[in-house]
Amino acid sequence: MIKYTLTFIVFIAFHFNAIAKEELTVFRELNSDTPPANIAVSNSGRIFMSTHLAYSPPHKVVEVLPDGTFTPYPKEDFFPPLNGVLGAIVDKHDIFWFIDTIWGKDGMGRVIGWDTKKEELYKIFYIARPIVNDAYILNDMAVDRDNEAIYITETADAKTSALLVLDLKTGLVRRVLDGSFATIPENKALVIDGTTVKMQGKEARVGVNPITIDVNNEWVYFAPMSGESLYRIKTSALNNKELTPKQLLSHVENYAPRPMGDGITIDADNNIYVSDLSNNAIGVITPDRKYKILHQDKGLLSWVEGFSTAGKAGIYATTNQLHKSPAFNNVKPTPNKFYIVNFKALGEATIGR
Numbered sequence: 001m002i003k004y005t006l007t008f009i010v011f012i013a014f015h016f017n018a019i020a021k022e023e024l025t026v027f028r029e030l031n032s033d034t035p036p037a038n039i040a041v042s043n044s045g046r047i048f049m050s051t052h053l054a055y056s057p058p059h060k061v062v063e064v065l066p067d068g069t070f071t072p073y074p075k076e077d078f079f080p081p082l083n084g085v086l087g088a089i090v091d092k093h094d095i096f097w098f099i100d101t102i103w104g105k106d107g108m109g110r111v112i113g114w115d116t117k118k119e120e121l122y123k124i125f126y127i128a129r130p131i132v133n134d135a136y137i138l139n140d141m142a143v144d145r146d147n148e149a150i151y152i153t154e155t156a157d158a159k160t161s162a163l164l165v166l167d168l169k170t171g172l173v174r175r176v177l178d179g180s181f182a183t184i185p186e187n188k189a190l191v192i193d194g195t196t197v198k199m200q201g202k203e204a205r206v207g208v209n210p211i212t213i214d215v216n217n218e219w220v221y222f223a224p225m226s227g228e229s230l231y232r233i234k235t236s237a238l239n240n241k242e243l244t245p246k247q248l249l250s251h252v253e254n255y256a257p258r259p260m261g262d263g264i265t266i267d268a269d270n271n272i273y274v275s276d277l278s279n280n281a282i283g284v285i286t287p288d289r290k291y292k293i294l295h296q297d298k299g300l301l302s303w304v305e306g307f308s309t310a311g312k313a314g315i316y317a318t319t320n321q322l323h324k325s326p327a328f329n330n331v332k333p334t335p336n337k338f339y340i341v342n343f344k345a346l347g348e349a350t351i352g353r
Contacts, residue, residue, distance in 0.1 A: 036318035038306030053084035054327035109138040142213035161207025183208040185226035210264035256289040265307035269347025275304030309349040
């Protein structure tokens with residue numbers, strides 16, 4: 001009887017593990033022509049993706065077509081040409097927002113809004129010195145159309161990483177939480193598959209990167225990539241121009257422990273999905289502020305980069321083995337197999353995150 005019971009338990013455990021694994025599906029397999037960065041889904045189900053500059057792809061932004069092919073997006077040319085696009089989101093009005101970082105003598109960034117219905121430029125905002133420093137990456141963003149603001153993670157150096165608050169009505173950009181405990185990296189190594197991740201030969205220490213906003217546009221959640229805490233702050237505080245830096249910092253809350261990761265998103269039940277780089281996994285921080293792994297797969301989930309909520313389609317995530325790219329450990333040969341994966345959300349997955 002005991003033998004039968006143990007066998008039955010093993011069978012049930014195997015059965016449910018198989019079901020859980022089946023919930024994570026490969027939506028697209030990609031190569032070096034389209035190494036994925038971030039992904040964005042419109043209300044009508046159109047899918048857009050920024051490609052990661054670490055692999056020097058031919059096109060910076062593409063639309064993922066239903067037949068499995070990719071086409072450069074938008075069709076129009078920009079001047080100067082798109083250089084390094086990371087953050088990408090389609091908001092509730094079907095405006096596709098993406099961030100372009102341009103390095104060089106006259107370093108400059110752009111936040112571009114493209115109307116996916118009219119197929120025309122909606123708005124473009126320029127971000128330059130002194131808002132950014134010599135070392136900067138306009139990395140990821142959360143779009144808040146209730147307050148007409150975009151919150152951007154500015155991944156600068158280990159002492160000056162910050163958030164940027166862009167006013168969509170006036171174009172004013174404010175640099176906030178510069179060099180704060182919530183935006184600069186912790187002095188902790190990122191280890192993946194037994195190897196410490198390095199940049200230019202030194203252990204990687206990356207500042208504020210993942211960011212998202214709840215469906216009520218009340219709380220912004222963010223974190224340094226090199227860090228094991230998730231922070232949050234109310235949009236009312238971020239948009240209050242009267243607060244001093246010290247006063248604003250007092251509004252930052254250490255929300256929950258988390259693994260080191262790159263991407264983040266949230267559903268309508270306030271389940272927060274995060275990339276778990278060390279474990280080749282996608283995890284979730286539930287409303288009780290506890291973390292657990294949802295999906296783990298060394299092959300499919302090697303460096304989860306970005307997420308997009310997609311309504312009834314659940315959540316899409318991109319994976320790109322970035323720790324093996326020329327920008328990090330520069331493993332040879334350079335990776336040439338990446339994925340867009342799809343999985344069910346624990347709560348309602350709205351559009352725009």
